[in-house]
Amino acid sequence: MxxxxxxxxxxxxxxxxxxxxxxxxxxxxxxxxxxxxxxxxxxxxxxxxxxxxxxxxxxxxxxxxxxxxxxxxxxxxxxxxxxxxxxxxxxxxxxxxxxxxxxxxxxTQGALLLARLRRLLRDREDTAELRLREATRRALGFAEPPAAFERPARAGLLASDRVTATRLADTLAASLGIHVEPLDRRGALALGPEDSLDALVLTDASGCASVAGLVPALRAQGATRTAALLVHAAGAEAEREAAQALDLGAQDALAGPFDAGELALRLQARLAAKRRADRLRDDLREGLAAAVTDPLTGLYNRRYALPQLARLAARAASAGEPLTVMVADLDHFKAVNDAYGHAAGDTVLAETATRLRGALREGDIAARIGGEEFLVVLPATDAELANAVARRLCGRIAHTPVALPGRGDEVRVTVSIGLATLEGDARGQDAGASLADSLLQRADRALYGAKSHGRNRVRAHRSAA
The missing domain is CATH 3.40.50.2300 (Response regulator)
Structure with a gap:
């Protein structure tokens, strides 16, 4: 250490x-x-x-x-x-x-003492890292208020047989104040994702069977992967068993007679620590999502989309696969803002994003990269297919007016789209950012052509070579 x-x-x-x-x-x-x-x-x-x-x-x-x-x-x-x-x-x-x-x-034997201290160090370092990430998230302005409601914890107790498990689970539940599900080994290892537990006590109250060896298996399955695991060992080898359990990943371990009161206290502490860690991880996950998402439309933002385009373009060029970049721009959007106000403009942008998502496949990337400008990356898509997708999108947007909430008005909008395709025979082209920049520039030029020839249309620049 x-x-x-x-x-x-x-x-x-x-x-x-x-x-x-x-x-x-x-x-x-x-x-x-x-x-x-x-x-x-x-x-x-x-x-x-x-x-x-x-x-x-x-x-x-x-x-x-x-x-x-x-x-x-x-x-x-x-x-x-x-x-x-x-x-x-x-x-x-x-x-x-x-x-x-x-x-x-x-x-306490030296091996168990050291295992306990190693566990404390791991917990402290994990918490410090999560709190550091949370502080960074708050500094970037992504802080959210804590959840007002937390569901009751789901706990289980695993023993060598169901009769023993039921007896000990009932005893522990009386001290803990929540239901504790009795489980035997087969039942614990058969839990599905819908049976996810927040905490699991593994007990060998008789001192006749090892439970520490179950820790890796429980860590590998979905229902108990993130559960707080507390091992109780009895018998002549209890301290060795407890030390082994801690080093295998258990959050706590006790050696000696089954003591429901002490187990309940330790389990409550582990559940509280898990809630804090889960909340910090959820906040971090939401913060990372916010950092790469446009808040108005829910699409990816420019910060995320451009590096992804570079990565996908490099991969397509290396594999000799086609890839198409689509740049879409709302027509006469300034007139919408001038006539109806910026709130109406925001509604139009959000609805456009919804229709855009509805026209794409899973695996395509859609992003808002400017005021009324959108970027779509279509992996494994040649020029002909991309043209069909773009025309379908034009139709989706132009066909149905956008309702403006609170006004009783509707506004018709159209979109112009420029396409640039990396053809499947482009293997060996310069990969990465330079190839992505080339695709974007060509799509922009095609977009300019669509605007110049009447708007509400698709223009394609077929080759990115």
Missing amino acids: TGTILIVETAATRRIALRATLGAAFRRVLVASDAAEALAAARAEPPEILLAASDLPDTAASALRLRLTAQAPGTPPPALAVLTPPGDRAARIDALEAGADDAIACG
Whole structure:
């Protein structure tokens, strides 16, 4: 592991033992006996992980994390793992309820301790990356308000047989406050996309069967690919099993007797983290879509369309396939704005885009690249077929007037279209941006010809050679 860990432990023997265990795993290990020493040690280099005893003399571990975060503004807060006395369930519950990312019993085997800390680092880095992307999105002006409604979480519990799964799922549901679906191995691996789960507990309450090995299989199927996976292992090899599960991709793992109360707390934390991560990913996805979409028409914008044209033109030239570029421009659009206002002009543009989409195939690219100018890229389309598509589009737009909302008026509009085709025998032409520029220039010239010869028509420049 890389990064810095800060160990805050009052007992000198435990500090020494932890430093020896973690020294080879972290780039830097800081140690302190209380909060004051911890703040001083972290001043020069804020830690990625805070590993703090539950019984610090001068502050609670959760409060120490807040102070460390305030001391390093602009740095993501450290992940917090609280060290609790062996077998002290109450201390673990208190730490989790206070907001700790993990509660780890003193004396936990080194392999499981390291696996838990690796998981905390992964979670922290993933969250920091998503938040950075979200900050970029907000800076670009693509921020959206959070969703007002969130559906109830869907959770499941997998055990070796349905009877055990039902019994434990009911016990967990009573602590969790939501329905928990009981599953056996076959049922879990047979879940379809419509059965998608937000969280899944994999338990070996008997200590007789390994469940960690199921983690990769569950990560590979659609229904559980993004679910929070929590593994519970029992028996003599429980700590080894839990460590293996964490390193295979589980979000959390417990070793020891089945404890519905602690499992519920950990599961609630994982569900909350998943909701935050899902929301950030959704916001990012929407932000990326907004960055390449024209907000008025819903078509792609120039920023997206031109690089895509260059890519498709290069591919077509390399494969010896035809490709046609269509540039369409609304006729007398300024007169529409002057006569009816810009709101009416926006309605005309949006309706034109709708009719344009309706005339194209899946795989064609349509974009608004100027005020009333549209670009269409038609892969695997020769001049004859492109001409037919363009004429059909002209007819769609001219045939039906555009209704203007709130006015009771209709306005008839027409469109002129210029075509340029890269013929299928154009293999070996210069690829990329220069070829795309050539196609655009030729389509523009053809458009000018359509405008000059009466508008509401199609003109083609057949060769881009």
